[in-house]
Amino acid sequence: MASESPKRPTIYDLARLANASPSTVSAVLNGSWQRRRISQKLADRILSLAQAEGYSANMQARALRRERSGIIGMILPLYDNRYFSSIAQHFEAQARQRGLFAIVACTNRDPEQEREAARMMLAYRVECLVSTGATDPDTISEMCDESGAASINLDLPGHKAPSVISDNREGARSLTDAILDRLAEQPVSGDDILFIGGRAEDHNTRERIAGFTQARTQRGLATSEVDIIPCDYAADKAQAALEAYMRHRPRLPSAMFVNSTISLEGIVRWLQLGGYQLDDMVVGCFDWDPLAAAFHPHLMMVRQSVEVMIARVFEMIDAPVVEKNRCIEVAPEIIGV
Amino acid sequence: MASESPKRPTIYDLARLANASPSTVSAVLNGSWQRRRISQKLADRILSLAQAEGYSANMQARALRRERSGIIGMILPLYDNRYFSSIAQHFEAQARQRGLFAIVACTNRDPEQEREAARMMLAYRVECLVSTGATDPDTISEMCDESGAASINLDLPGHKAPSVISDNREGARSLTDAILDRLAEQPVSGDDILFIGGRAEDHNTRERIAGFTQARTQRGLATSEVDIIPCDYAADKAQAALEAYMRHRPRLPSAMFVNSTISLEGIVRWLQLGGYQLDDMVVGCFDWDPLAAAFHPHLMMVRQSVEVMIARVFEMIDAPVVEKNRCIEVAPEIIGV
DNA sequence: CTGAAAGCGCTTACAG
DNA sequence: CTGAAAGCGCTTACAG
Numbered sequence: 001m002a003s004e005s006p007k008r009p010t011i012y013d014l015a016r017l018a019n020a021s022p023s024t025v026s027a028v029l030n031g032s033w034q035r036r037r038i039s040q041k042l043a044d045r046i047l048s049l050a051q052a053e054g055y056s057a058n059m060q061a062r063a064l065r066r067e068r069s070g071i072i073g074m075i076l077p078l079y080d081n082r083y084f085s086s087i088a089q090h091f092e093a094q095a096r097q098r099g100l101f102a103i104v105a106c107t108n109r110d111p112e113q114e115r116e117a118a119r120m121m122l123a124y125r126v127e128c129l130v131s132t133g134a135t136d137p138d139t140i141s142e143m144c145d146e147s148g149a150a151s152i153n154l155d156l157p158g159h160k161a162p163s164v165i166s167d168n169r170e171g172a173r174s175l176t177d178a179i180l181d182r183l184a185e186q187p188v189s190g191d192d193i194l195f196i197g198g199r200a201e202d203h204n205t206r207e208r209i210a211g212f213t214q215a216r217t218q219r220g221l222a223t224s225e226v227d228i229i230p231c232d233y234a235a236d237k238a239q240a241a242l243e244a245y246m247r248h249r250p251r252l253p254s255a256m257f258v259n260s261t262i263s264l265e266g267i268v269r270w271l272q273l274g275g276y277q278l279d280d281m282v283v284g285c286f287d288w289d290p291l292a293a294a295f296h297p298h299l300m301m302v303r304q305s306v307e308v309m310i311a312r313v314f315e316m317i318d319a320p321v322v323e324k325n326r327c328i329e330v331a332p333e334i335i336g337v
Numbered sequence: 338m339a340s341e342s343p344k345r346p347t348i349y350d351l352a353r354l355a356n357a358s359p360s361t362v363s364a365v366l367n368g369s370w371q372r373r374r375i376s377q378k379l380a381d382r383i384l385s386l387a388q389a390e391g392y393s394a395n396m397q398a399r400a401l402r403r404e405r406s407g408i409i410g411m412i413l414p415l416y417d418n419r420y421f422s423s424i425a426q427h428f429e430a431q432a433r434q435r436g437l438f439a440i441v442a443c444t445n446r447d448p449e450q451e452r453e454a455a456r457m458m459l460a461y462r463v464e465c466l467v468s469t470g471a472t473d474p475d476t477i478s479e480m481c482d483e484s485g486a487a488s489i490n491l492d493l494p495g496h497k498a499p500s501v502i503s504d505n506r507e508g509a510r511s512l513t514d515a516i517l518d519r520l521a522e523q524p525v526s527g528d529d530i531l532f533i534g535g536r537a538e539d540h541n542t543r544e545r546i547a548g549f550t551q552a553r554t555q556r557g558l559a560t561s562e563v564d565i566i567p568c569d570y571a572a573d574k575a576q577a578a579l580e581a582y583m584r585h586r587p588r589l590p591s592a593m594f595v596n597s598t599i600s601l602e603g604i605v606r607w608l609q610l611g612g613y614q615l616d617d618m619v620v621g622c623f624d625w626d627p628l629a630a631a632f633h634p635h636l637m638m639v640r641q642s643v644e645v646m647i648a649r650v651f652e653m654i655d656a657p658v659v660e661k662n663r664c665i666e667v668a669p670e671i672i673g674v
Numbered sequence: 675c676t677g678a679a680a681g682c683g684c685t686t687a688c689a690g
Numbered sequence: 691c692t693g694a695a696a697g698c699g700c701t702t703a704c705a706g
Contacts, residue, residue: 001465001487001659002500008484010699021677026701028476037675054483058407059461061699063397064682079422088416089443101457103440106426120438124396128338146391150338160339184624229427268631278632280673290572291598294614295632322338347683358693363685374691401698561677 009053018046023068029057053266059101063125071101072317073121073139075155076132077109081262082289087132087154090310098314100127109233111136113214115143122147129156135202137161148334152316154309157203162326164312166304168204171332172211172257175284175302178337179255180219182282182300190254191221194245196261197238197286198231205259208286212257230259239266246274254264255282261289261301288335300336346390346484354390355383384644396438400462409437409654411461411491412454412477414446414470418599419626424469424491427647428614430541435651437464446570448473452480459484465654467491474498478661489653491646495541499663501649502640505541505605508669509594512621512639515674516592517556519619519637527591528558531582534575534600534623537567540595545623549594567596575604581612586616598626598638625672637673 011025018025022041027033028046032211049055053298063069072095079085088104107113114131115296118140121129128150131137137158144151144161157256183189195212197206209210209230213223231241238258246252258264264285268278278296285292288303316322348362355362357379363635364370365383386392400406409432414420428513432439440458444450451468455477458466465487470476474495481488481498486600494500510608520526532549546567550560568578575595583589595601601622605615615633625640645667653659 001437001489001656010595012699017683022699023677023701024675025455026699029675032701039675042675056484058401058699060400061682062701064395064401064684064698065702066556067682069397079416080419082417085416092442101440101461102442103438104437105429113472119393124438147393152338161704187691235631251592262654264468265338265628265631270626271457284476289628290603291602291626291629292632294572294602294609295629297609317338319338349683359683360685360693360695361691364692367684367685376691379691397685398698401700402684404698492690534688550679629683 004292008058009055009100010058011055013113013124014046014049014055014272016051017041020046020050023319026333027320029055030062069125069127069184070099070101071121071124071126072102072128072130073118073124073126074102074104074106074130075107075114075121075134081260081287083261083287084132086306087310090306091130091313094310096198107134108112109133109135111139118143122149125149130313131158131161132156135262136159137163137285139237142264150317151315155204159325162182162193162316162322162327162328164309164330165204166309166332167180167213167308167329169211170329171302171334172208172286173215173332174211175300176212176215176257178300178334179257179282179284180215180221181337183255186282191219192227192253192254193255193258194242195228195257196231196245196267197233198233205230208257208259227253228293231261231263233260235262235266235269237266239265242270246270252276252281256284258285259285261285261287261292264289264292277300285306293335298336302332303335304332305330339460343466343554345395346392347395348392348631349389351383351386354385355379357383359482365420366392367399382524405414406462406464407438408458408461408463409465409467409653410455410458410461411439411441411467411469412444412451412458412471413441415443418597418624420598420624420643421469423643424647426649427643428467428650431647433503445544446470446472448476451477455480459486462647463484465489465649468495468498469493471495474500485563487654489650491650492541494664496662498661499653499659501646501653501665501667502541503646503669504666505544506548506551507666508639508641508671509545509623511548511671512623512637513549513552513594515637515671516594516621517558518674520592521618528556529564529590530592530594531590532565532594532596533578533582534570534596535569536569538552542567545594545596564590568600570597570599572599572603572606574603575600576607579607583607589613589618593621594620595620598622598624598629601629632671635673639669640672641669642667 011022015025028043059142080316092102131140133155137153138160141151141160151161159299216223231237284300290302309315344431348359352359352362365380427438461591476491477495478488478497490500498649553560568574586588621637623639625638
C-alpha cells in the first residue's frame with residue numbers, strides 16, 4: 001500500500017515562506033528562541049506558518065543531530081496478562097509525560113528474542129532500555145553498556161543494572177499466612193498447601209518459595225519438597241503438573257499457592273475436568289486478575305504495585321547516577337482476605 | 338541516570354580500520370555489495386571488523402537518508418484485555434518478520450490521546466499507522482494522508498482508510514442463536530435476553546445489536562428497547578447499569594448477551610453481590626478470555642480471529658494499492674457451545 | 675536580533 | 691572492483 005509521499009515541509013520551506021533563515025525557524029520551532037532573543041513578531045509569524053503548512057519536525061533528523069533519540073524502550077515477556085499489560089500501560093503513560101517516546105516489544109521469555117529486540121532498540125538508539133521479567137537481563141545490560149544506553153531491570157533483578165522488583169518473599173509470606181488463617185477458620189481443616197507454578201531457576205519463584213516455607217515454619221509446620229512444583233508458568237504446564245501430582249494422592253490438598261494467574265488458568269481447568277470447584281480448597285494466587293476476582297471474591301491474590309514500580313523506574317532514570325547493584329523492592333498488596 | 342556514551346563506531350571508523358572507503362563499508366553492511374561487485378575478501382574483512390567493533394547501523398541516520406523509517410505504528414484503546422493484548426502481540430510479531438519495527442501506543446478510547454499519539458508517530462515518520470478500535474479513525478487517516486503515511490483501521494471501521502474488522506453482526510447472530518438453543522434445552526425457560534455493554538455510537542455495538550435482534554426475529558421473538566443497554570464497556574458502568582435495570586425487575590433475565598469481557602467483569606461482580614451465580618442464567622459474551630473460559634466452561638464466548646485479522650492488515654500493507662473504502666470482515670468463532 | 679556554515683551517520687547516483 | 695561527493699532535515703556554536 002504505497003503512500004503518495006507529498007513531501008512534508010521542512011524548516012527550509014518555512015524559512016523561505018517567512019523570509020527568515022533556517023536557523024531562526026529551527027530556534028523558533030524548538031523553543032530555544034527565547035535565548036536567541038528573536039522578536040515575538042517573527043516567532044509568531046513562523047509559528048502560524050508552521051501550523052498552516054502542517055509542519056512536524058522530523059524526529060530522525062533531530063535525533064541524528066542531537067545525538068539523542070528521545071526514545072525509551074521496554075521488553076517484556078508477553079502482553080496478555082494483567083500484570084504485564086498494566087506495566088506496559090503505565091510505562092507508556094509515564095514516558096509520554098516526560099516527552100519521551102516509549103517503544104515496547106514482547107519477547108516470550110526467550111533469551112534469543114530478548115537479545116534481538118534489544119539489538120533493534122539499540123539500533124534505533126533508545127536512551128534507556130527497561131528489561132521486564134527478562135530471562136537474561138545481564139546480557140542486555142551489557143549490550144546497553146556497549147552502546148552507551150542506560151538500562152534497568154524490572155520485575156526480575158539482574159547484576160549489571162539497577163533493578164526494581166516486588167518484595168516477592170514478603171508477598172509470598174503474607175499470602176501463605178492468609179491461606180493458613182483461612183484454613184484455621186474452617187471447621188475441618190488440614191494444613192497442607194501445594195505450591196505450584198513458576199520457574200525454579202528464576203529469582204522471584206525462589207523467593208516466593210522461601211516466603212512460603214518461612215510462613216509455614218513460623219507456625220511450626222514442615223514443608224515437603226514434593227509439595228512444591230515450579231512447573232513453569234504456562235497454563236498447560238500447570239495443568240499437567242497438577243494431573244501428575246494428583247495421580248498418587250487420595251484427595252485434593254487443603255490449599256494451593258498458585259504462582260501466577262497464568263498457571264491459575266491450568267489449575268482451574270484441571271479442577272473443572274475432575275468435577276471439582278475452586279472453592280473446594282483455599283486458594284491463593286501470586287498476581288492479580290480482576291476478572292478472577294469478580295468470579296471468586298474469596299480467591300486471595302497478590303497484587304503487585306505496578307504504579308509504584310514504574311514510578312521507581314523513572315526515578316532511577318532521572319537520577320544522575322545509580323549503582324548497578326541497586327535493587328529496590330516494592331511491597332505488594334494482598335487482595336481478597 | 339546518565340549513560341557514559343562511549344561513542345559507537347560509525348562506518349568511518351570501520352573504513353579507516355579496513356582501509357576502505359565509507360561507501361564500500363556501507364555497501365557491505367547493508368547487503369548492496371553484491372550489486373557493487375565488491376570482493377568477497379574485502380566484504381568478509383569488513384563484516385568481521387564490524388562484528389569485532391560491535392557496530393550497529395544508526396537507524397536514525399539510515400531513515401533520514403533513505404527517507405524511510407522502517408517503523409510501523411499502531412494505536413489501541415488499552416492493553417489489559419485479551420483481545421487487544423493479543424492484537425498487539427501478533428502485530429509486533431508480523432512486523433518483526435518483515436523487518437519492520439513496530440511501535441504501539443494505547444490511547445484509552447480518547448480522541449485527543451489518539452491524535453496526540455498519531456502526531457508523535459508521524460513525527461517519527463512511521464510508514465504506516467494502524468488505528469485499532471479508534472474513536473476517531475478518520476481524523477487519524479487524514480493526518481496520515483497529509484504526512485504521506487499509509488493508514489489502516491482495525492476492529493472499528495473508518496471511511497478514509499481501508500478497514501479490517503470482525504463480522505460483528507454475524508458473530509452476534511450466532512451467539513444469540515447459541516443462547517436461544519441453550520435456553521430451549523432447559524426444563525423451564527424463558528426467552529428474554531438482556532443485551533448489555535458497549536457504546537451505542539460505535540459501529541461494532543450497533544452491528545451486534547442488529548445481529549442480536551435479527552436472531553430473535555428469526556425465531557419469531559420480539560425485542561424490546563429496554564432490554565438493550567449499551568452502557569459503555571467499563572466494568573463499573575456495566576455493573577451500575579445492571580443494578581439500575583434490576584431495580585424494576587422481579588427476577589434475573591433468562592439470559593444475557595454481554596458485549597465484552599470488560600463489561601462481564603462488572604456483571605459478575607453484581608451477581609456475586611446479590612448472591613447469584615453466573616450459572617443461574619445462560620450467558621454469552623462477545624470477546625474471549627481464557628481465564629473466564631477455565632472458570633466457566635459453559636460460558637459462551639465469541640472469539641475474534643486476531644491472527645487472521647492481523648494477517649489481513651499486512652496483506653493490505655503489502656498490496657500496491659487498496660481502495661480507501663475497502664472493509665474486510667473476518668468471521669469470529671463461538672467458544673463453549 | 676539574525677544568518678552562514680558545519681556536522682550528526684548514513685546512502686546512492688556518478689565517475690573511474 | 692572502488693571512492694569522492696552530495697544530501698536526507700535538523701541543531702548549534704560562532705560571528706556579526
